[in-house]
Amino acid sequence: MDSDTLKQRAAERALAYVKPGMRLGLGTGSTAAKFVDVLGAKVADGLDVICVPTSEATHKQAQALGIPLATLGEQPELDLTVDGADELDDALRLIKGGGGALLREKIVAAASERMVVIADDSKLVAKLGAFPLPIEIAAFGWQATLDKVRTVARDFGCEGDVGVRGTQANPFVTDGGNYIADCAFGTINDPEQLALVLSIIPGVVEHGLFIGLANSAVIAGADGVEVLGEAT
Numbered sequence: 001m002d003s004d005t006l007k008q009r010a011a012e013r014a015l016a017y018v019k020p021g022m023r024l025g026l027g028t029g030s031t032a033a034k035f036v037d038v039l040g041a042k043v044a045d046g047l048d049v050i051c052v053p054t055s056e057a058t059h060k061q062a063q064a065l066g067i068p069l070a071t072l073g074e075q076p077e078l079d080l081t082v083d084g085a086d087e088l089d090d091a092l093r094l095i096k097g098g099g100g101a102l103l104r105e106k107i108v109a110a111a112s113e114r115m116v117v118i119a120d121d122s123k124l125v126a127k128l129g130a131f132p133l134p135i136e137i138a139a140f141g142w143q144a145t146l147d148k149v150r151t152v153a154r155d156f157g158c159e160g161d162v163g164v165r166g167t168q169a170n171p172f173v174t175d176g177g178n179y180i181a182d183c184a185f186g187t188i189n190d191p192e193q194l195a196l197v198l199s200i201i202p203g204v205v206e207h208g209l210f211i212g213l214a215n216s217a218v219i220a221g222a223d224g225v226e227v228l229g230e231a232t
Helices: 003-017 030-044 056-064 102-110 142-154 191-199
Strands: 023-026 050-053 078-083 112-120 133-137 162-164 179-183 204-207 216-221 224-229
Touching: 003 030, 003 078, 003 112, 003 216, 003 224, 023 030, 030 056, 030 078, 030 112, 050 056, 078 102, 102 112, 102 133, 102 204, 133 142, 142 162, 142 179, 142 191, 191 204
Parallel strands: 023 050, 023 078, 078 112, 112 216
Antiparallel strands: 133 179, 133 204, 162 179, 216 224
């Protein structure tokens, strides 16, 4: 069964978490886009929700589907965020940011009472780190910031390649005007401590380790859909 079909099944299962009147955070990425599509169909059938998108791309998609939208300034407290992940483990620790929206995704998730992750089973891992960890960094002095990231990560046994996404002449720029560093650390043995030390580096805007934010994960595989964490 192809991953596109599995993503669709996870997205459809996540609709069970959505109740009329909810304030929702809408994630970014290929799996989250599946959820926005199925949510849009429910809204067209009369479902009453209001949603905060985590990227300009998600905003555009949701708007085209007629989903009522708001900002966090207008809706600072959300009931639920549904988003994808680049990796997750059985403790519901995540790596996110492959789509370059990790800052807004983390802000929206933190504003939500619950976060539900949707993914195909290829994203479920025993230990985080096979997927390069994205870190959003300020454009000013980015080379110095990357040097500091390398130094700090080395103390945790993370010594893979660290580089800016895109090219030095034409780097990828996030919706917030920042750069993304992709860090091929390999296995991350202590995600909590690595998350803590990365957060205090000047120039690091946010990192893609989402610790303690996800309440549930809806994982679709060839044998069906499994829910980790809290059920609906």
